Amino acid sequence: MMKQDRILIVDDQPAELEMMKDILDRDGYEVVAVGSGEEALQLVHQAFDLLLTDIVMPHMGGLELIKAFQEESPDTVLVLVTAYASVETARAAMQQGAYDYIVKPFDRTEICNAVAKALERKRLADENSRLKELVGLYKVSQSMIKNQDQSEVLKFMLNSGVSQTRSSGGAILLFDSLDRGLVIAAAVGTWELVTRLANALLERGVRSWIKDVEEAILFTDMEQHPLLQRVPLRLPDRGFLPPNAKDVEILLLPIRCDSEVLGLFNVFREGAPMLLGEGDLELLTILATQTGALIKSRQLFTELEDGSFRVLCSIASWVEGRTLCSPGHMKKVAELSEQLASRISLSEAEIRTMKQAAMVHDIGMLGVSGSILNTTGELTPQEWDIVKLHPVIGGEILSPLRFLSEASYIVRHHHERLDGSGYPDGLWGKQITSALQVVSLCDAYNAMTSPRPWRPALSKEEAVARLLEGKGAKFDPEITDALINMIKERK
Template identity: 30%
Template sequence: MHNKLFKLFLPISVFTFSLFLLMNLGLIDLLRSSKLAFGLLISGFFTIGTIVFIMLSELKRFKYLNKRYEKILRFISNIEPTIDLKFFMDKVFDFALELTATRFGTICISTNDGNWEFISMKGYNKEFLKDIHFEEECFEHLKCENSEIKVIEDILQSSRIPKHIRKIIKSELKDTPKKSILGIFRHGKEVLGFITIDYMKEKVDFSSETLELLKLLLKISALFISAKKDYERRMIFQKEVIRSMIRIIELKDKYTKGHSERVANISVKIAKRLGLSAEDVDMVHWVGIIHDIGKVGIPDEILNKAMKLTKEEYEIVKKHPTLGEQVINQMSYLKDLAPIVRHHHEKWDGTGYPDGLKGKEIPLLSRILAVADAFDAMTSDRSYRKALSIEEALNEIKKNSGIQFDPEIVDAFLDVLSIYEEENLV
């Protein structure tokens, strides 16, 4: 805009100066000098006005771009692999549409099973588009693109979209895009997805700054998608490793089969009743799963002994929380759970083990685990005794509230006990 005005104002300024100069040629010195001065003044105003206007326009444009950069930088600084993929891509989409001044577009990414699907869309029927899935071969051509961004006229006529998909989309849309920006999410040689930014009109201009910012968003998004996929694959692998280790423990101690899963379920119910955060609920679930992992270091003949343990044998069993802590500390992704596992046999009155912690010195999630663990242990058969009834176990929990267990945790447990019975969890 300012370039066009500059081209308009500059010739006017030069013309004004020249006109007044010619008007003065041949006139008396006084008149010539006064009119010349007037001409210089008028042309000067035009010239200075043009320069000031351009400077103000540039300043406004700089501030606008700077604000956009700041928003993107703030967004980048909070990125981590635990963020939900759809939430992240919706944010990226909002930035992209704001940059390009349109309200139509789609984002499609490759899934872990090798197919492609729309995960975000603006201006279109979401229910319609989300049901469209593509096979990987449909987008082989994207791997050959030598640029992250392409401006495409009438994208639905483009060979870049499979013919049968174009036909379906055209049948559903009242208006079809006249011009689109196709952006590719690429990490190394791997194409992870694409974004289309669509315009329903043909005459659209894109500034170089807009396209550069869009490229930046594409690179950030590609890095995130790649990291997210790696993170999810790693988490699936790690969880399977944990479950395999628990199965080994259950093979060693046949009486504890299913114990870890039940303790995890009960602990989650208690945590939710207490109104803990989603992060803490997830945490207590995994602590429930792995709380007895230290038993892998306890001899089988002690774990499965049919008679009461000797004092020496009991001291060996009491080592399993610290052994569990040591095992968990070897797994970087589980280190936050190590202290909770260490202290799940502490008692409210300070007579527990391994450190004799008392009251709220004991981590909250360990206190939750203590109630869930004790209840499931009492209501399960053991090598040295038969299971107690739910009523008998419940009386023991109540009797030890304020002694072995945190009274607040016991109250929460009692509140949800009926739910466990209804869902057949105990």
């Protein structure tokens, strides 16, 4: 069933008011008729599609009334009724946002045509707005597909919701993995308001409260609101809002996946006359649903990634067990690399990638025969060529796994050196990243201080001397100094 257009008629002349109401009633519209601007203003939040108002009325005239509607109900299309003497006034009003005017006296055809044209214009505007929303949602879905960084996708989704609904700001609040409370995963707008909102909801036992909310909750000071029939209305305790916050309107939507509550998607309008409407609710509901699906899919992907990486670590551990070298080499390199990385201020993402690479950096030894790995004498040039293939093999093992694409780069190049003397590709200078330098240095140091079938382990002092020899040529000077200082502090 199509939605019936709602029209509000305002005229202080009872006969003309009744005539216009009768004409539009017969055309199938839902019509409300009032005799003054003051009465009409009390109905401003009842979501009328069209306002048909006389210009000249006592107390509050038509121009003052349309200005109020433009501020409080911007989606309502405005049509004026005027006498010949005020045609110029009507034209001036059109420049301020009114769509059309009707000159008294008028007949049935004139008023019906004017109303039909105005409502058709509104429908076209609504369709255009809806098209923009759909384009925005398409961009969100594309971002979800292309972007593997959940935090960036959540920011994009929140920004889409805030901009499409013309809100002041908003936040995506998620329950943390340990179920200790809400975490602000993304925020736009007044940070103080978002933080206070999160803390206030947490204090009120929000998880159990959300489970009872089917769709959305609206917090507002206004008892009459366009969304009143669609969502429960709450008049909030203002204590959690900033002292200077006025006319704050907050819409909260639970982020769910199936029956599981994952958090909250919210937008707010602060001191803004424009109210959230039915179209806003529909758009935000879709975004909240997409957010829930994204988070759940990322959780599943993370579980799969963790499982895949554990398998790789098991393979790497088995590879180490094939040799007579000191066990636990890769794990020790990973621990040392993580400590060194924290000293040179690598980012969390770089440290995570670097640690993944270090944990399996010699997995390519899977392609080297045990007889070569465990030889007690000097390796022949041909045997060295085979050993030098292990970073290539390791990189190829990791490269099909997209979540390890950056780690596979470190695995392939962990024997490269600043001066280009390393292998397999002879990288040099800035081609060797800081994360790669860290793993290379820690691998070299641990290898030097571990026994090999063909030589005993070097002492810490001897290994440090070797590092100093390579400082500036083979290894980055600053990272080398940081590692040496860390080694000396361990004494």
